[in-house]
Amino acid sequence: MSDTIYALSSGRPPAAIAVMRVSGPGALYTARALAGRLPETRRAALRALRDGEGRLLDRALVLVFPGPDSATGEDLVELHLHGGRAVVAVVEQALAALGLRRAEAGEFTRRALVNGRIDLAQAEGLADLLAAETEAQRVQAIGAAEGMVSTLVRGWSERVFALSAEVEAALDFAEEDDVAVDLGDTGRAVAALRAEIEEVLARPAAERLRDGLRVVLAGPPNAGKSTLLNLLAGREAAIVSPVAGTTRDVIEVPVVGEGVAYVLADTAGLVVASADPIEAMGVERARAAAQVADIVVWLGDDAPPGEAVWVWARADAAGRGEPPEGVDVVTSSTQPGTIATLWRVIAARAAGLLPQEDRPSLNERQRALAGEAAAELVSEDDPLLLAERLRQARVLLARVTGADATEAMLDALFGRFCIGK
Incomplete structure (x- = not known):
């Protein structure tokens, strides 16, 4: 430079x-x-x-x-x-x-x-901030850029350093009568730190906000899935037809609802079996999409499988009748308020799947390193083995903030930035 x-x-x-x-x-x-x-x-x-x-x-x-x-x-x-x-x-x-x-x-x-003005975790936060398109993404990214993740990881590192010092003292002065080091207490502190790291790892990953939650609309043929997709997206994103089986493939539409990114997916109608190979392929893809969905919105007259949001769609259709007991939301294309209600139900489900604004969340790279560090935080009866495990944990946590970032990693990260940043 x-x-x-x-x-x-x-x-x-x-x-x-x-x-x-x-x-x-x-x-x-x-x-x-x-x-x-x-x-x-x-x-x-x-x-x-x-x-x-x-x-x-x-x-x-x-x-x-x-x-x-x-x-x-x-x-x-x-x-x-x-x-x-x-x-x-x-x-x-x-x-x-x-x-x-x-x-x-x-x-x-x-x-x-x-030059040490920021660390790698903060740089990743800046990259996410530049790419932020929703309010939730902005809040999460600015927290990382301001050092929320870095402060958390540095706190872990400092505790590992202190534990290492205790173990090293036990090794260096094991034969000295006037130096008392209780490795039992050290082992309990190691276990407590591991539990704390694992609690953070159990939180939703940072990418959930960036990539968007997958909301899959599923149900039998001609249940109104494509119509509902268009109503949720606010535009004609999917072809709507009274002919059953119009949707043959998974149609994905990115949308933003109340500051949160979603990917809505319209799927083929689910049937038990089909002699049409194209329809059968669409059904298989629909089932696969539902299996990996964050939220499934079920449009069917029968109760949904699993924990899906049960929607009684096309309530304004002639002869539709009354919704069955247990339905979560009743929707109608002629009543916009019903779509707003469905969005609120989806948002309530999404709240438990997304990182919280006031708590740091780790991205995929950071999670992998923190997980490896936690795996090293195991109490050992042999102080030599414990000292080595703590040393490995220190190295792994240091990598989170970029202590040994490779040129290839930095090239990939900073390639996401604009020229003047």
């Missing part, structure tokens, strides 16, 4: 303001070359930006953040330009002429990680 990079960190022009970031060992020199006298640290000041020939490029606000106390951990400068395309282009040309390089995707955040 001996070179100095630049990139537009605000939205694509034209815009009212365009924020150009410059980071690296030559950032302050670059700012002086363009703006002359620099303003006080962290104080915005209006400056005339000029190229090497003295030509006026723009009048912009300049902010200076000397390293290591900056977002990237190195000297950082922000140029708040007028947001026209030509202004941004000419300033970029001037920066390139001074020997700077355009930043790669996520490179500013990557430098923050390398």
Whole structure:
């Protein structure tokens, strides 16, 4: 990271303001070359930006953040330009002429990680925050970016360090009469820490919010599944026909309900057997979709299998009659309030399947490492074996926050970022 990079960190022009970031060992020199006298640290000041020939490029606000106390951990400068395309282009040309390089995707955040300003768990939270499309995703991601996961894991690591110190004392001073170390207490503390980690692992994974909960509409043919899918999605996503068996495959529609992402799935009508091979394949796929669903919405006159939400659909249809006892929701295409009621029932089911806002949740990578660490937290009668298990647990927990992150892992993570982040 001996070179100095630049990139537009605000939205694509034209815009009212365009924020150009410059980071690296030559950032302050670059700012002086363009703006002359620099303003006080962290104080915005209006400056005339000029190229090497003295030509006026723009009048912009300049902010200076000397390293290591900056977002990237190195000297950082922000140029708040007028947001026209030509202004941004000419300033970029001037920066390139001074020997700077355009930043790669996520490179500013990557430098923050390398320079110790954030750890890997926080960087993952930032990546999720940039990709957040729902309120629930935003809340979870900002918690991770602000260090909620990192604080949790560091607390575990500190406890493992303390336990390791106790075991090492027992090994080093086992023959000393004046040093008393009770490995029984240590073993109980190890078990308590393992139970705490396993309690966090039992919570819903962070990906549940990002990927969306799968809500599968299932039931017999011509039960109104496609119509209900369209009503839930608020658009004509599935073909609706009075002919039974219109839906042959699983139709998936991503939607957002009350700030939570869902994937609604319309499925073929379930029949006991079919002589039509295409219909039989659709039925098999419908059953497979229901098996992996987070929530099944059952549209049938008979009681649903399992814990499905039982919906009495098409209540406005002629001759439909009265719903059977035990139905959760009665819906009608002519009464929007019934669809809102169904969404509330779905949301109530979803609440127990999603991470809670005030509690840290781990992503797949973090869960795998924490799970391996918990597996090492087993009390051993032999202090040598216990010391080794604790050492392995320390290593695994350190990986959660990126102690040994590989270049390939970092490339994959920061490839999700925009250029100026």
